[in-house]
Amino acid sequence: MNEINVSAVPLTKLVPSAINVRTTGRDKGIDGLAASIASRGLLQNLVVRETEEGKYEVVAGGRRLAALKQLCKAKKLPKSYMVPVQIVGEDAALEASLAENVMREQMHPADQFAAFAGLIAQGHSIEDVAARFGVTPGVVTRRMKLASLSPVIIEAFRADKLTLEQVMGFTVTDNHAEQEQVFADISEWHYPAERSRIVQLLTHEKMKTTDHRFRFVGEDAYIAAGGAITRDLFDERDTGYAEDSALVLRLATERLTAMIPEVLAQGWKWIEADPALTYDTMRTFTRIHPRHVELNNDDAARLSALAEEYDRLAEDGDTPDDETSERLDAIDAEMESLRDKERAFDPAEMALAGGWLALHNDGSVKLELGYVRPEDRPALDALRRPINTDGQNENGDDDAEPVTPAPTGPKVPEALLAELHAARTIALRLELVKRPDIALRVLAHSLAVREMSHGTPVLTVHPSTTYIPENQRVGCPDETPLNDQRSRWNMRLGGDAARMWDAIMALSNEDVLDLIAVLSASLVDATYSKGQNGSAAKPGIYAEKLAATLDLDMRQHWTPTAATYFGRVSKDAITEAVTEAASEAEAAKLAGLKKGVMAEEAALIAADTTWLPAPLRTNRG
Template sequence: MAKAIQKITLDRSDDIPFDKLELSQKNVRNIKAGVSIEELANDIALRGLLMSLNVRPMLGEEGKETGHYEVPAGGRRYRALELLIKQKRMAKTEPIPCIVKRGGATSLEDDSLAENVHRLQLHPLDQFRAFQTLHLQGLGEEEIAARYFVSVSTVRQRLRLASVSPRLLDLYASDEMKLEQVMAFSITNDHVRQEQVWDTVSRSHVRESYYIRRLLTETAVRVADRRAVYVGIEAYEAAGGVIMRDLFEQDQGGWLQDPALLEQLVFDRLKTDAEALKTQEGWKWVDAALDFPYGHTSGLRRFYGERAEVSAEELDRYDKVKAEYDKLDAEYAEAENYSEETETRIEELGNELDRLNDRPYVFDRQDVVRGGAFISLSASGELKIERGFVRPEDEPVVDVDERDAGDHDGGADDAVASATTGGVSVNGKSVAVESPEQEDDRVRPISDRVIEDLTATRTIAMRNALANDPVMAFVAALHVFVLKTFFVYGSDSCLEITLQSAKFSQTQDLGETVWAKEIEERHEVWGHDLPKDASEVWDYLVALDEASRQALFAHCVSQSLNAVVQAWNRRPAAIAHAEQLARSIAFDMVEAGWVPTVDNYLGRVTKAHILQAVLEAKGEQSAQLIDHLKKPDMAREAARLLEGSGWLPEPLRFAVDQAPVEIADHADDGPIEGSTAAASDVDLPAFLAEDVEGEGVSPEDVDAGEQRNLDAAE
């Protein structure tokens, strides 16, 4: 006969006045955690008591119930109700829903522990979706935050997480995706893009949240980008642009999701600013572009303005501000306590001094009407204006006849002499074509041959004198360099010294490097200091102090340095000399600040080169982490791994322990035409030594080099 299963009988509930309840000292919860008593009391006042208290009757001496009950489970709810009574928001006799337990096989401590341990926390996804439902029902973010005692930012975060693709949220619910990954996907509301990125990441070994964020934002533009700074976020959003925000990590303002719209806004504003500059300042032309290639001013004559004169009022104001600034700064330096008001005042005075010192440059109106300017964007997003350039076709036309007439008072004799000599003169005196001597009393022009011999003698004597005066020799060479560097149409020099400055307009973003900016700033400073007329440069250099003269000399000489290796022009001896020069000035590209990036190297070489770079800098284990990635992803990850490593590609390294260049099969033939005898004795980098042979690079070598470049770009 089957044994009957005993049925379970549950304890009955009852409403007990609060003043009949007492908190049991056997409640196991003693550590404060979660929502505070004050917040719980406010929630009970809002929605009532959602969970009954668990109570047991208190017994008297004979085991009879006294009418009072102790609360072993629900202590926080008890304290919250007690707080409401103290705040006079609830009567102390208010009936409280309770589950009354009489007898049983468990103790008070057992019941208290079971109530807390058996409670299952709500899955985060359920909470996200619940917040979303409340929001759809009309509750604002602030109201939800107030009801559940969290910050408004927390509510926004959870609402954003709930808006992620349902497919991805289902993966999170089944523990196939981590919360950090869901947080990364919440950057964008584009569910299609989210799922595309997840499909890519799920097939990869790299699934970290930073990688997901990178893939989601690779086509977007950061708010800190110079284009966004120039246009302004308000203008971008007013034009219909959308900004992606990361609510879980620092995003420096987020990402602009529509680069095409941003580019159009930039070009429109640049065009407007260029027209305004042309109209306001009277330039003949103003060219505007996001960037100009390095060396874009080559072939244009540059002229500089002069600082606006300081008025008496400005000078008086400067003296007063400077005196106040010095006094306040000295007093604050001796003060012991921090003063925000004093620091603010010092900063205001410093800014005013800067405004008074940085007076605008005033240009000659005759130069302005034939000159122009370039407008572009600086790295910080500010407008970069380069003023004072004249194109060759806009140069003023000088009438040769009028110029010659103004050089000297040409009398009748001069006119006759000029006609008979073909217009040749020295120091304003006509020079005759050599002819048989005519013995008469008339003083005829000196023959060309005599003049040549005399000036040759003078030249040799001057060479000797200049060799014995090193200071003037230095000034003379510097004079040539300054004319070639700063005066496109400058006067010639008696020194047959040439100075050339190669242009590298084919290299993208070269003008934005820190080195190019330093050169440009130094050139600007010297350009403003030098005389405007080339004929006055000599006197300026002679009067210049020695330190400034050497600095100017170094600047001009540096402009002629060219260590570029080109497929059609390898120049092994020149590159070897560049190595020697670099060592002599203790130059190193790492110390100079060069780091490998996607744009300058990693994105322009093959995957094998990228892996080789990581292998050399970080070891085999790091290379294996990225060897499965596609090239764009591999390049980005390699840039992150190489950051701070000091790694350099071979063309930027010093040649160390390289074998001298050997020119095969010509040991007995002497130097090859077009090469130098010293070239074979110089250590060259491997990338040059590999195929430098004979008379240089053949057309076949050029074609092969171009093919290698095409392979690297794939």
């Protein structure tokens, strides 16, 4: 056994050693370590070997040496400070370095929570504890929050039944009973619960401050009305939860109600304010649609020529230069002006109809117009019956399937439009599989449309799955979760048709719903293809309704980057997007930049917002 000599040497004679096995992370946490040494002294000796020059190389304890020198430089230790060391021989140096770094057991985070709580209990302030350990007061506060969790949660964490990330999720409530109930619930799951899901389960009576209804009201107005907010200290986005969701809805309703007179003045019979508007509310109403108005020959010819010129300029494969971008924007503006002439509500039908002032997912005001109450349906039928034109039959019903309104916003190339709708199709599939109740109804609707109507449903119920080509999958969500569920059901049902019948007949109602959700989700088709006269052949109005019913938030599935959007559109389109996402001031900062740089900067700005291009917005008006 090599002899170990315990001694003390001046700090000035200590130097780092080249054989110290710790090379990664040796500079991390030096400030905190220095604070600890300044508070309590050096609790563990350095391991050194003597050199021929009379110096001592530190083979174990390099970070402590760096902390000591930092304190000396800050004049918190004298240069003559004597450092306790263990002097080892040449043969034992490498072994000592390896033993200290490999065999040392890290303190369990739960022990750290308890230690901080113990210091606070002894009378130390949060600021004092933070200074002693070289961390911020915020770190100590968060550790104290963790220490205050139910002992059941802490013990589960110690037993590796919960990860630190999961434990953080439980801190959004101080109610131990609720924490323990949620832990018991997720323990029965067959997959790990994400922190966001734990937070959601514990805040069922609260509303996220990122919720579109809260964003519309605003934090200042909510607080002024007496509302309170709980913060998730472990969310880097500083997510908060409005304690009184009912107050949020009341304030939003009051603000929307104030806008009603202006909309009524357009000629509608009724307008209501509903910040929590759902498809279930709207589906009991008869819908009227804007009627197509034929353009005169000159306008029609001009629109056709503009569309051809736009596609030729936008799809040449190269990033458009400034001159081309300006021309594209000018074409887009003129085309929109011409299209506005093509659709208009009939004033006589408007006098029987109305709608709602509601909210988009980004918190902006949305108008849902063209809905007729049941009691006004006879009058609408009487109005329509003698006309029998514009696609109306004797009963006043539409023969033709309603088409999707043209997306607002700048014109984008056809190839990019196909990619955006491909991403939306996959996102709808991923969301529908979570909602068996909706999947069952969508399947019923699609089957009914096939058998009893001539429309195009949102599901391909032949059945066949719409294939999305690889060249359209730029920025698309990962379909692995859905594929995994399909594989699980395939194994469970046994493969061949006869066995599958028996297996399905033996399923519980709950399992049948789950199976239908998986199968229906796979059939969702909200893809884009160019129809005649430049109109969209797909996705159709029911893809929009499905997105609204599922409250689809595409920012959970798709991110606007230079590759997925900004590098594919004109500079003016980028400017418009940044203005919507942030402000005119932010957009102005990008003026004069080269297209590639401008696209990258726009992506960084949009990353901190909920902005989406028009084709990906849910419930767009």
